[in-house]
Amino acid sequence: MTERRYDEDEVRAIFDAASKAIVRAPDRDDRTDGLSLAELKRIGEEVGLPPERVEEAARALDHGPAGAEVARDFGMPVTVGRTVDLPREPTDQEWARIVGLARRTFNAKGNLDDAGRYWWNGNLSVSVEPTADGHQLRLRTTKGDARGLNRVGLVALVLGTASWAVATLLGVHPDAGIVPPIVAGYGAIALGVNALRLPSWSRRRSEQMKMLGRTTVNLLLDAGADGADDPE
Numbered sequence: 001m002t003e004r005r006y007d008e009d010e011v012r013a014i015f016d017a018a019s020k021a022i023v024r025a026p027d028r029d030d031r032t033d034g035l036s037l038a039e040l041k042r043i044g045e046e047v048g049l050p051p052e053r054v055e056e057a058a059r060a061l062d063h064g065p066a067g068a069e070v071a072r073d074f075g076m077p078v079t080v081g082r083t084v085d086l087p088r089e090p091t092d093q094e095w096a097r098i099v100g101l102a103r104r105t106f107n108a109k110g111n112l113d114d115a116g117r118y119w120w121n122g123n124l125s126v127s128v129e130p131t132a133d134g135h136q137l138r139l140r141t142t143k144g145d146a147r148g149l150n151r152v153g154l155v156a157l158v159l160g161t162a163s164w165a166v167a168t169l170l171g172v173h174p175d176a177g178i179v180p181p182i183v184a185g186y187g188a189i190a191l192g193v194n195a196l197r198l199p200s201w202s203r204r205r206s207e208q209m210k211m212l213g214r215t216t217v218n219l220l221l222d223a224g225a226d227g228a229d230d231p232e
Contacts (some may be wrong), residue, residue, distance in 0.1 A: 006040065068206040071142075074154070076194055077147040077202035084137040084213035087220050090117075090128060098216055099139075102126045105212050127211070130224060137216050139209040143201060146194055153190030160184025 041051040073078035086223030090098060092114070099112060101120050110121030117128040124141040 006037070013135070025181075067200075068209070070202060073147050074083070074150050074191070074194075076146065076198045077143075078198065079140070079142040080202050080205045080209070081138070081140040082206070082209040082213055084139075084217065085131070085133075086135045086137055087217060089130075090134045090216075090220060091223075094219060095128065096220060098126070098128075101212055101215055101219075105208050137213055139212065141205050143198060146198060149190050149194055153187045153194070156187030156190065157184050158187070160187055 045051060068076045068160055069079075069081040069083070095114070099110075102119055103109060106121065106124060108121040108124065110119050110124070114117050119126045123144050125139070129136055129138050136144045138211060163183070
């Protein structure tokens, strides 16, 4: 199996997580194939970082926030989510800190189920769940009125257009032909509103979830490293 290689940006991210400070990767003679984990450990030792700390940070990078999971309706994003593999299970105190981070990130007080490690605010939720290999942070949100507005808009657009076409074919009085275009116009406006607002909403929520996921992973890594250094 080919050994995993880390590019320059990943090297910086790993050492940032490992030491709380960005460490510039040494000159690699313009190599483009990156650094191996063994090389990262050797570099870490040169700057006083324990090899296990570097490996833990590298593992967190490999299993950190995945790409945004997006569900669409009529091609528009209506649900956004992210799943983040955690380096370990959070303690009760760490879970409380994660909830605090979520409240600040999304500017929402929300509701809390400590027993289930679940926080939610309307359709927005943050939870810690067990997996086959450990634990993950699961983040999900849905724009509640998006699907309904899409369907109302589509129905109004179709009915208005069809009614106008029928009225035109039947030669209905001009005054009666005003209503169908108005109905179709309302439908087009409803769809247009969603088409304008949903992409920006999706991007904002995705970035917020990405930031919360990274902060949570770093919180657990930092706490683990501090605990490892505490005397028994």
